[in-house]
Amino acid sequence: MAKICTIKCGYVSCYLIVESDTLVLVDTGNKGDFKRIIRQINKLGFSPEDISLIFLTHGHMDHAGCANRLKERYDIPIAMAEADVNATRPMEGRGSIGRMLKLLSRTSLNTKNNIMPDILLEEGADLSRYGLYADVLSLPGHTQGSMALLFDDGKFIAGDIFMNMSSPSIAHIAEDYPTLEQSVGRLRKLHPAVVYPGHGMPFGYSELPQSLMGKKDLPQK
Ligand SMILES: [Zn+2]
Numbered sequence: 462m463a464k465i466c467t468i469k470c471g472y473v474s475c476y477l478i479v480e481s482d483t484l485v486l487v488d489t490g491n492k493g494d495f496k497r498i499i500r501q502i503n504k505l506g507f508s509p510e511d512i513s514l515i516f517l518t519h520g521h522m523d524h525a526g527c528a529n530r531l532k533e534r535y536d537i538p539i540a541m542a543e544a545d546v547n548a549t550r551p552m553e554g555r556g557s558i559g560r561m562l563k564l565l566s567r568t569s570l571n572t573k574n575n576i577m578p579d580i581l582l583e584e585g586a587d588l589s590r591y592g593l594y595a596d597v598l599s600l601p602g603h604t605q606g607s608m609a610l611l612f613d614d615g616k617f618i619a620g621d622i623f624m625n626m627s628s629p630s631i632a633h634i635a636e637d638y639p640t641l642e643q644s645v646g647r648l649r650k651l652h653p654a655v656v657y658p659g660h661g662m663p664f665g666y667s668e669l670p671q672s673l674m675g676k677k678d679l680p681q682k
Contacts, residue, residue, distance in 0.1 A: 541580075
């Protein structure tokens with residue numbers, strides 16, 4: 462069963478999926494986080510040379526910032542959805558945390574990622590040849606190309622669909638809230654157990670506010 466280790470890059474959470482002796486890195490922090498990522502991988506007892514794949518949950522530069530550099534340095538393929546390649550779209554920030562996050566991320570949200578992915582992710586993509594045995598889900602809303610991973614034991618790597626800034630919640634910023642709401646509704650039927658969000662620490666899916674699952678889903682404006 463895959464083990465998921467958190468790689469903290471400031472306010473961004475990346476994850477290292479450890480499956481027997483293969484490693485998959487999910488997200489890569491901001492541009493300046495390269496050394497920080499390598500240090501944490503080493504601290505966990507691994508080497509970046511052992512990473513078989515970089516899986517980008519979406520194209521925002523606070524998640525994709527070091528992808529090109531890691532790829533060039535260690536010859537690691539990058540997987541992401543086509544819709545988020547070099548795309549910058551307006552984001553709506555909701556509530557005080559949304560406004561703060563939009564401010565914190567303003568450079569990363571407005572910078573094209575310049576990534577040339579090796580694998581264009583789609584729903585149901587088979588990544589077993591990279592040692593990744595999880596369902597690849599297309600869950601748009603935060604961005605059009607937002608992808609997530611659901612493991613057999615209920616571990617769910619969410620990207621920015623969910624966040625845990627002050628408490629577990631739906632994304633505080635999104636390109637398209639109605640679409641995000643649909644994605645969350647779809648996910649509910651797939652019974653995730655533990656959520657690994659793109660910002661903040663992992664949390665139990667049941668810790669999300671019950672209201673989040675209905676129409677009163679969204680943080681108030
Ligand atoms: Zn994002």
